[in-house]
Amino acid sequence: xxxxxxxxxPISIHNINPKxxxxxxxxxxxxxxxxxxxxxxxxxNPGSRPFEEILYCNIGNPQSLGQQPITFFREVxxxxxxxxxxxxxxxxxxxxxxxxxxxxxxxxxIPGKATGAYSxxxxxxxxxxxxxxxxxxxxxxxxxxxxxxxxxxxxxxVHMMMQLLxxxxxxxxxxxxxxxxxxxxxxxLHGGTLVPYYLDEASGWGLETSELTKQLESAKFKGISVRxxxxxxxxxxxxxxLTKENQEQIVQFCKQEGLVLLADEVYQENIYVPDKKFHSxxxxxxxxxxGEKDISLVSFQSVSKGYYGECGKRGGYMEITGxxxxxxxxxxxxxxxxxxxxxxxxILASLVMNPPKxxxxxxxxxxxxxxxxxSSLARRAKMLEAALNSLENVTCNKAEGAMxxxxxxxxxVKAIKAAxxxxxxxxxxxxxxxxxxxxxxVVPGSGFGQVPGTWHFRCTILPQEDKIPAVISRLxxxxxxxxxxxxx
Amino acid sequence: xxxxxxxxxPISIHNINPKxxxxxxxxxxxxxxxxxxxxxxxxxNPGSRPFEEILYCNIGNPQSLGQQPITFFREVxxxxxxxxxxxxxxxxxxxxxxxxxxxxxxxxxIPGKATGAYSxxxxxxxxxxxxxxxxxxxxxxxxxxxxxxxxxxxxxxVHMMMQLLxxxxxxxxxxxxxxxxxxxxxxxLHGGTLVPYYLDEASGWGLETSELTKQLESAKFKGISVRxxxxxxxxxxxxxxLTKENQEQIVQFCKQEGLVLLADEVYQENIYVPDKKFHSxxxxxxxxxxGEKDISLVSFQSVSKGYYGECGKRGGYMEITGxxxxxxxxxxxxxxxxxxxxxxxxILASLVMNPPKxxxxxxxxxxxxxxxxxSSLARRAKMLEAALNSLENVTCNKAEGAMxxxxxxxxxVKAIKAAxxxxxxxxxxxxxxxxxxxxxxVVPGSGFGQVPGTWHFRCTILPQEDKIPAVISRLxxxxxxxxxxxxx
Numbered sequence: 007x008x009x010x011x012x013x014x015x016p017i018s019i020h021n022i023n024p025k026x027x028x029x030x031x032x033x034x035x036x037x038x039x040x041x042x043x044x045x046x047x048x049x050x051n052p053g054s055r056p057f058e059e060i061l062y063c064n065i066g067n068p069q070s071l072g073q074q075p076i077t078f079f080r081e082v083x084x085x086x087x088x089x090x091x092x093x094x095x096x097x098x099x100x101x102x103x104x105x106x107x108x109x110x111x112x113x114x115x116i117p118g119k120a121t122g123a124y125s126x127x128x129x130x131x132x133x134x135x136x137x138x139x140x141x142x143x144x145x146x147x148x149x150x151x152x153x154x155x156x157x158x159x160x161x162x163x164v165h166m167m168m169q170l171l172x173x174x175x176x177x178x179x180x181x182x183x184x185x186x187x188x189x190x191x192x193x194x195l196h197g198g199t200l201v202p203y204y205l206d207e208a209s210g211w212g213l214e215t216s217e218l219t220k221q222l223e224s225a226k227f228k229g230i231s232v233r234x235x236x237x238x239x240x241x242x243x244x245x246x247x248l249t250k251e252n253q254e255q256i257v258q259f260c261k262q263e264g265l266v267l268l269a270d271e272v273y274q275e276n277i278y279v280p281d282k283k284f285h286s287x288x289x290x291x292x293x294x295x296x297g298e299k300d301i302s303l304v305s306f307q308s309v310s311k312g313y314y315g316e317c318g319k320r321g322g323y324m325e326i327t328g329x330x331x332x333x334x335x336x337x338x339x340x341x342x343x344x345x346x347x348x349x350x351x352x353i354l355a356s357l358v359m360n361p362p363k364x365x366x367x368x369x370x371x372x373x374x375x376x377x378x379x380x381s382s383l384a385r386r387a388k389m390l391e392a393a394l395n396s397l398e399n400v401t402c403n404k405a406e407g408a409m410x411x412x413x414x415x416x417x418x419v420k421a422i423k424a425a426x427x428x429x430x431x432x433x434x435x436x437x438x439x440x441x442x443x444x445x446x447x448v449v450p451g452s453g454f455g456q457v458p459g460t461w462h463f464r465c466t467i468l469p470q471e472d473k474i475p476a477v478i479s480r481l482x483x484x485x486x487x488x489x490x491x492x493x494x
Numbered sequence: 495x496x497x498x499x500x501x502x503x504p505i506s507i508h509n510i511n512p513k514x515x516x517x518x519x520x521x522x523x524x525x526x527x528x529x530x531x532x533x534x535x536x537x538x539n540p541g542s543r544p545f546e547e548i549l550y551c552n553i554g555n556p557q558s559l560g561q562q563p564i565t566f567f568r569e570v571x572x573x574x575x576x577x578x579x580x581x582x583x584x585x586x587x588x589x590x591x592x593x594x595x596x597x598x599x600x601x602x603x604i605p606g607k608a609t610g611a612y613s614x615x616x617x618x619x620x621x622x623x624x625x626x627x628x629x630x631x632x633x634x635x636x637x638x639x640x641x642x643x644x645x646x647x648x649x650x651x652v653h654m655m656m657q658l659l660x661x662x663x664x665x666x667x668x669x670x671x672x673x674x675x676x677x678x679x680x681x682x683l684h685g686g687t688l689v690p691y692y693l694d695e696a697s698g699w700g701l702e703t704s705e706l707t708k709q710l711e712s713a714k715f716k717g718i719s720v721r722x723x724x725x726x727x728x729x730x731x732x733x734x735x736l737t738k739e740n741q742e743q744i745v746q747f748c749k750q751e752g753l754v755l756l757a758d759e760v761y762q763e764n765i766y767v768p769d770k771k772f773h774s775x776x777x778x779x780x781x782x783x784x785g786e787k788d789i790s791l792v793s794f795q796s797v798s799k800g801y802y803g804e805c806g807k808r809g810g811y812m813e814i815t816g817x818x819x820x821x822x823x824x825x826x827x828x829x830x831x832x833x834x835x836x837x838x839x840x841i842l843a844s845l846v847m848n849p850p851k852x853x854x855x856x857x858x859x860x861x862x863x864x865x866x867x868x869s870s871l872a873r874r875a876k877m878l879e880a881a882l883n884s885l886e887n888v889t890c891n892k893a894e895g896a897m898x899x900x901x902x903x904x905x906x907v908k909a910i911k912a913a914x915x916x917x918x919x920x921x922x923x924x925x926x927x928x929x930x931x932x933x934x935x936v937v938p939g940s941g942f943g944q945v946p947g948t949w950h951f952r953c954t955i956l957p958q959e960d961k962i963p964a965v966i967s968r969l970x971x972x973x974x975x976x977x978x979x980x981x982x
Contacts, residue, residue, distance in 0.1 A: 014787065015787070015817065015818060016721070016752040017821055018818060018821065019818070019821060022821060023660060023661045023684075025657075026657060026658055026824050026828060029831065030827075031831045033830075034827075034830035034833075065612065067611050067612045069610040069611040070605065072608075081576055083575040083576065084573070084575040087575055088569055088572035090565075090568075096588050100579050100584050100588060117558065120557040120558055122563045122805060122806045123805055124558065124805040125806060127522060159832070161831065161833060165832075169511060170505075170511055170514055171505070172511060173511045188831060191831045195828070195831070233505075265504060299502065315610065317611055317612040318608070318834070319610060319836060319837065319838070320646065328503055330505075330506060330507070333505055339518075340517065340683070342521075343517065343680065344646075344649045344653075345522075345647065345805070345808075346806070347646075348806065348807060348808035348836045349807065351836055
């Protein structure tokens with residue numbers, strides 16, 4: 007039988023689910039695809055480019071850029087993966103006493119110590135208990151382990167909530183602009199409508215309830231029933247940390263309008279300025295007197311962020327409060343179709359929410375690792391922010407938290423026209439040129455959304471500290487050359 | 495502010511996505527929920543039931559019932575979780591030489607040895623290379639690593655394909671009945687139509703192409719465009735292994751009708767009869783002369799099954815052949831929204847597709863572990879099958895493969911009426927009574943689909959071998975008592 011052309015295949019781009027086509031995810035989009043091509047080129051043909059390596063500043067992936075994992079966490083994971091060595095004397099030579107103790111405790115919570123068995127679809131009960139304790143310690147308000155769903159990172163948790171809330175394009179989700187494109191992608195895949203609300207760049211990416219009200223009314227007018235409000239705090243890609251007062255206004259708005267508050271709190275440990283503190287939305291709501299029966303609130307947490315940055319482990323959870331038992335049962339059912347999240351990720355989620363404590367033998371070295379990473383991130387954020395603000399036509403808000411800077415570039419008309427001629431969006435044009443000239447990968451602002459006519463890019467603060475000066479000098483040189491070429 | 499009633503919450507069972515409501519997943523359904531309640535009861539009130547423990551035969555979860563993991567696999571995982579010990583001398587006292595070697599090889603394939611970093615969204619390239627080699631060794635036909643997508647177990651892979659293929663209820667997927675309810679659940683969640691084709695119980699759950707044609711025509715007549723055919727081989731819940739001839743007919747049918755062949759091949763290592771062998775559908779298609787441009791074929795594989803049974807690690811992959819580059823790009827985009835599957839699962843998937851080989855120091859002990867598990871499973875299948883066939887009104891096909899028996903019970907009219915009176919389905923009625931009397935958890939046939947008017951249940955062959963006699967005697971005693979109570 008002679009091979010036929012691709013047209014003979016049953017599936018083509020023209021007959022797949024249009025929601026899939028509609029979905030976009032710039033964090034791993036065209037600029038990253040170009041970077042991968044360049045990386046292969048550098049391997050086969052070193053010296054072919056004006057740089058020696060590709061520097062991935064497109065994604066919050068700390069360990070890919072050399073950040074070392076927290077020793078205690080990895081010790082415990084290794085012991086849980088291979089529990090039979092716990093019975094061997096030699097184990098004490100390789101693993102810390104605290105790790106051996108913690109691994110043994112965790113294994114006791116897993117029926118038959120079977121880290122290779124499917125768990126309860128919400129996650130191992132003992133680990134959910136530990137996470138609930140951690141939430142309680144953080145907030146001063148109790149958490150119910152039965153309201154916690156362990157997930158393979160925060161992304162599947164967001165998908166589950168979108169799947170629950172969206173029945174058709176008539177269902178809207180209020181999302182910040184700029185936003186982390188997981189939200190737009192997930193809303194597109196589930197066939198809903200993203201209702202944008204703009205963060206105010208001039209006030210450090212502030213969130214105004216007047217803007218929320220305006221956008222909600224406008225959506226209602228279009229016949230869209232808004233189901234939920236997404237807030238990312240600390241902000242992604244924007245890096246701001248909301249004030250307590252602002253959070254209270256948001257809670258009040260959701261309560262008043264009957265919206266589910268979807269709180270992306272994955273950067274809760276990433277705060278770099280002394281005058282800001284993380285407050286969970288649940289703590290804010292409870293402090294305001296709103297309980298389980300007053301407001302529906304989902305908090306997303308991940309092991310990929312924080313000072314641990316364990317992206318590859320795909321661990322995380324969502325805490326679902328203010329949902330009736332029968333709705334929770336539906337969420338459980340959807341979780342059960344995928345059986346459970348990975349046990350390594352589950353264990354790690356319990357560890358990050360219950361790290362070593364004062365008094366543990368390992369506490370001092372654990373703190374040194376943690377604080378070393380966090381203080382270095384703060385320094386890197388500051389250095390990059392200052393460098394960006396020193397560039398012609400560039401302004402950059404402070405990275406109070408998270409892992410990103412989101413500078414605004416006033417692109418000259420000549421550059422915008424050149425982008426048009428190249429059939430691309432101006433910020434993508436800039437990012438593409440930056441990559442080609444320096445090997446630095448950043449994500450165009452258009453991938454996150456921005457006020458029409460403004461242009462940004464998102465750059466992580468994650469290159470190792472000793473590389474920051476080189477990043478800054480490459481970026482600065484490129485920007486100068488770019489401006490010289492396109493200045494009006 | 496006074497707390498309000500649940501009715502004040504914005505989300506209720508009446509306004510969530512109706513597709514979520516429609517989705518069913520019996521493997522973790524009402525019988526399992528009852529089992530969990532009984533288990534808690536036994537903990538707080540031992541002796542309150544006529545059994546001491548709950549025996550979960552509802553789900554293919556070997557390690558939850560005491561199966562031990564393969565040592566080599568776990569050694570490698572532990573070393574990859576905590577790579578810094580590879581540099582310590584003491585590591586040789588705790589880990590085998592082969593595991594140290596393999597872990598080092600794997601870490602070399604991960605940029606920066608960073609097992610805590612997000613990987614390429616299809617999975618780490620070096621691990622995909624290893625899997626492609628494993629497929630090649632299995633089939634004698636090459637596999638392209640760029641056609642492999644590593645996933646958190648097979649379930650998310652199935653969801654991704656359904657999401658791609660289903661745009662509306664007008665899109666149909668041909669599924670075997672009985673089927674593994676992941677398929678019906680996933681089709682329901684994505685809003686498509688399950689087009690059933692019945693396996694023939696009388697011929698050992700044979701698959702007739704005449705039945706496929708009939709159901710396809712009937713679906714077309716209803717205006718449904720059938721996009722794909724699901725085949726589960728070895729069968730779940732049915733346990734049959736398809737003959738080569740049967741597989742050829744299926745390939746020919748898909749080719750002729752322009753259907754994507756979705757081949758669930760997760761039980762490829764679980765075959766218990768000497769006269770049957772596993773052939774991948776890709777091997778069959780290639781042997782028939784059909785290449786990349788002739789037929790669209792997806793093969794699902796998982797680390798949860800086989801002799802390794804590493805369910806909790808959530809590893810797996812799909813191999814996508816016969817799809818155009820632009821469609822593969824769309825699949826990649828959807829994968830990228832969730833960033834990547836967990837790295838531990840990725841490593842494990844590469845290990846099960848490339849286990850130790852003859853000549854490795856560990857080969858003999860690895861084989862002993864593997865063969866011990868597989869031969870024990872074959873004995874258990876035989877014992878349970880014989881016991882079931884000895885029961886009044888019960889017939890049970892041979893478990894040629896997979897991990898299940900799916901006996902047919904001719905329920906007496908009196909039992910059916912009692913079930914009606916209890917407002918439940920007859921096979922659920924039977925399973926509920928079995929659980930209440932014995933602590934044995936099985937899944938009613940209605941959760942998988944069955945010829946109307948016939949009743950079945952699915953029972954795993956996974957209780958440890960020394961427990962099988964007790965399982966058989968409890969089951970037999972219960973069945974006798976049930977029949978005595980309800981015999982017409």
